[in-house]
Amino acid sequence: MGHLIEVAFRGNRKEFFSWDGDAPPPLRAGVIVEADRGEDFGRVHATGELAEVRCKGCAHGCGTAPPPRQALRLATADDERLDRELTAENERARRTSMERVKANGLVMKLTDAEWQWDRRKLTLYFTADRRVDFRGLVRDLAALFKSRIELKQIGVRDEAKRLGGVGRCGREYCSASWLPDLRPVNLGVAKDQKLSLNPQQISGACGRLMCCLRYEHEFYVQSRRRFPKEGKILVTTRGEEKVVACDIFNERVTLRTVDGDTRVVALAELKAEMGGAEHGGGAEERTLESSTAEYAVETVVAVAELEPQSMSMLDTMEFEAFTVAQAVEGEAEVEVEVEVEAEVEAEVAVETPMEAAAVDSAATEGAPKRKRRRGRRGGRRLRAAEERRKAGDEPHDSDDSDDSDPADDSHTDDDGV
Template structure:
């Protein structure tokens, strides 16, 4: 029967293996496992249901798929002794590698070195601010140690996880003791929790923001959704009040009136003063209506100053209906005036076209002697086309066309028939 086990190696490195046997090995027991081109020594970290949960959720886990490698056997006393000897050899290999780094003039910091249990591979971990070309260094180290060399670049947080240490809380680093994944932590997490934004106060030994800042972040995000945003204007029984601060632990909100008076109100009482509505703010709704009416008035004034030609293109039924809908909410008096004009325009645009005799058209177009003919403003979807058609008709009639000629406006074209 195959069992899933999690094995821990030097530098808090962990991997999952399958164990063939009737029962899994005990915790903290030394085991020999399959490694890259050889064997390696580790200790059992988790077995059974805990190992299955960690395998499905850890970054180094394999999910629901079986692990690709197996744990071969339990370690003997000689294996334990050889592992203790490798601990001293690791530090010596790191110091010798640092000398070669300085000789090659590379900008990198070696954090740790790890011999494989069978000494077939030496893994060197380093940190660097940018990409490093270490091909020449690998050749020098391979000739020096007579083994396979692997250089692995890691971040400063991963380096702190490998080396371990004690944090400001007095306990071992979370990343080195129990934290399975190193999730990114940004400054927004500290802002949501109202913490100090001084990097020296919220940074760990690695120089990055502490991992523990993420532990309570979700609680703050969920709790603040029930409170109004700070700086928002609310309309309460006392008038307009501005939100100064929110105390999510005591369920209280600090408000300030226009006169500068400050008061602290429980969240439940504040909801009652606002009529049990959401924190959308009556002031915002009233401000929206006022701004809508003001915008409609400014739009009407600007439209009055437009030329008739431009007016014919802008005054469509869709635009008028949209303006009326806004005015009905913001300015009733102005909305009534615009609604009447829209009704007249709609009646004109839907009225059937009537043939106009040439003589009558000439009289209406000419008017009094010496006066220029006045064009009647037409509204509707095709107002501009009808105006151009009427202008063309007047021009033809004033040029002295045949007396029996008639013009019919069908909304799209102007056609002339000779009697």
């Protein structure tokens, strides 16, 4: 059964191969492996269990399936010498290719050039803001180098991974040294960690957000779940307070009261205060005071809206039931008293039929009569009712309004017909 090994090539490019020997090759040993239409030179990067773990988790890994290619043999001294010579050839090929790019007028940046160990293929890596038609460039380079040409467009983070370098932390780029996969990093990661949102301070050499911003992001997310959200209003033993800031490392919360006073309290103490406010007497007293004040305002408004002639009726119905002192006794009594107040307002608005008739007659004596236009049987019934009221409720035959000729219903009331 073959061994699984991970081989590193130029530009921090890594791939997995199978090794048919009895024991896997040592680390950093040069090996000759199968390549695209030929052979290539690389160095062993990982073997054994470490190679299996990386194969399952890396972007270039093949998971549980066996690698499609094999490592042929260990490199000899001549292979090592040829590999050193190709290093200088790569730089010359890149410079020559850049001249051809300018000659063709293409908007692209050649990042790196890599000769295959057997010189059967030349791979050129470039970056561009948009899609580039490089078919003419490929033909020129194939005629110039007499080899197979392959162009690969990569991103700026992959460019930093290939070229390598030293970050602001003083260490080699994580992507070039050990990071198995370049995961996307967005601005929300910096917001969750309360970092500066200035791109110049949180960006790497590639111009994108640094990869290390994701390393502790999960810790911040899990820790902030135990703290209240900033800007939330909490009810403590001191009343309502607003959360200003949360210190997850020292487990402290900064609160600000309505008056503007600020204090810093430990997270455990804050939870105890909130529990005391919920189960203690402070919240009950505050609730009663607020309900009492609101009910007193409603009572005053209701009394002010009543007309002066209705105040005598309130006096006869024991207005003491609407006092604020009895409203404090409970919410049920408050609801009952509100219903009583509604009944009082309804009784004030009720008038007897005699009073209504007197008001109508007084209003109609001095005012001129207006003719009303009504159609069909409704107008007849209204006139009959008015005649009975003027005659002092004398008995009339009710059939006068109902047994009329249907042909007369089409006439209007303008002429009294």
